Amino acid sequence: MAAVELRRVEKSYDGRHTVIHGIDLEVRQGEFVVFVGPSGCGKSTLLRMIAGLESISGGEVRIGGEVVNDKPPRSRDIAMVFQDYALYPHKTLYDNMAFGLRLRKTPEAEIERRVMDAARLLRIDQMLERRPAALSGGQRQRVAIGRAIVRQPEVFLFDEPLSNLDAQLRHEMRAEIKLLHQRLNATMIYVTHDQVEAMTLADRIAVLSAGHKMQYDTPDAIYNRPAAMFVAGFTGAPPMNLFDGTVADGAADVGDGVRMPLPARLAQRGGVVKLGVRPENVRLARQDGDMTLPARVSLLEPLGAETLVTLKVGGAALIARLAASFREAPGTPLAVHVNPAHLHLFDPQSGAALA
Template sequence: MAAVELRQVVKSYDGKNTVIHGIDLDIRQGEFCVFVGPSGCGKSTLLRMIAGLESISAGEVRIGGQVVNDKPPRSRDIAMVFQDYALYPHKTLYDNMAFGLQLRKTPEDEIKRRVMDAARLLRIDHMLDRRPAALSGGQRQRVAIGRAIVRQPEVFLFDEPLSNLDAQLRHEMRTEIKRLHQRLGATMIYVTHDQVEAMTLADRIAVLSAGRKMQYDTPDAIYNRPAALFVAGFTGAPPMNLVNATVTDGVADVGGGVRVPLPPRLAPRGGASMLGVRPENLRLAPEAGDIALPATVSLLEPLGAETLVTLKVGGAEVIARLSASFHEAPGTPLQVHVNPAHLHLFDPQSGAALA
């Protein structure tokens, strides 16, 4: 396993259309790093540049301390798992997993040992004589991952490997990949548009937007201390509530006569801002130090274990994550409470978090 470093990496086509804008990243040895962002943000392009499948217009990519800009993919000691599995339909699972080692003239007994070890790890050792057509989507993805494992690479690269699976299989395979990383301790870089996958799998997450790095941090920091408006609105299901506000003398006016006192860390800010709060930080029962906000119920979305409640607060609508026992009808007035420590403030122009 090896560390991966990106230094001011740029990708442009024809010198005009720039899709990656000077990204810096340090991915530690043995770390699970996830690139996440909406479609078209450049996450797969960045992964392919690390793999050597896309050329680098400027900057450096280092694997294990060595600059690999001009090295072909086969010389970078990486293994890649693709979205579409990329299995040979006429070969058995054993031969699919062994094929790369056979091309490298690896001794047959070593090939057999590696394939069997990987198959047992992924619980597919009982089906190695089958062909891909006889497998489910999840089993095919296990074979694709097994083919990467037998390579024993310095770095594993995953390009949206679960996007073709249904919700239940995605959950199962996400668990398998997490366990795989714990067992192998390998450096893994994983691309997804699904922020739930990112939060559950990653040691650190790089949130990308329009080819730019918006934040690179732990899942906890990404969720609880978003550095940018985009990060706040992209992470979470549902995402952070973001409300237009005008800040004067330490108080945020959100319209409709509702004024929210700000904590000292936010109070110096003045003028137009975006006020943010996570749905789970809005509650009905007050606690010491809470701010009370008048609200009106607009919509209920029961989810079994909890209920998402859309509330009219001042001039905006926000979502609160409340208990499943909440059954107030739309139009009901009530008060919601929030600890000021859970409030966030963003510059609406630059998108930067304010503190």
């Protein structure tokens, strides 16, 4: 396993249309890093540049401390797992997993050892004589991952490998990939548009938008200390509530005469801002001295274990994560409490966090 380092990496087409804008980041040896962002943000392009499948317009890609900008993919000691399983339909699972090793003239005894070790790890050792058509989507993805494992590469690259699976299989395979990382202790870089996958799998997450790195940090920091309004609005299910306010005299006016108290760390700000609060930090007021805000129920979304409730608070629409038993009808007036310690302020122009 090896570290991967990107130094001011850029990608442009025809020298004009830039899709990756000078990205710096380091993936430590043995780390699981996820690139996440909406479609078109450049995450797959960045992964393909690391793999050598896309040329680099500027900057450096280093694998194991060595600049690999001009090295072909086969010389970078990486293994890639794609969204499309790319299995040979006429070959057995064993032969699919062994194919790359045979191209490298690996001794047959070593091929058998590696294939069987990977198959047992992925729990497909009882089906190695089958062909891909006889497998489920999850089993095919295990074979594709097994084909990468037998290579014993320095770095594993995953390009949205679970996108073709249904929700239940995605959940199962997500757990399998996390366990696989724990067992192999390998360097892995994983691309997804699914922020739940990113949060559950990663040691660190790079959030990308329009080819820019918006934040690179641990899942906890990404969720609780977003560096930008884009990060706050992209992570979480549902994402952070974002709404307009005007700060003055230690509170934010959010419309209709409703003033939301701010903690001392934010109360010094002034003027128009974007405020943010996670749904779990909006709750019904208790009779224990809470600073209450008037609200009105707009929409209920029962989810079994909880109910998402959209509330009108001043001029803002806030989603609250409430108990499954909550059943107040739309239009019902309520008193709610927004925990000031969990409020975030963002610059409405640049989107940067004000902290």
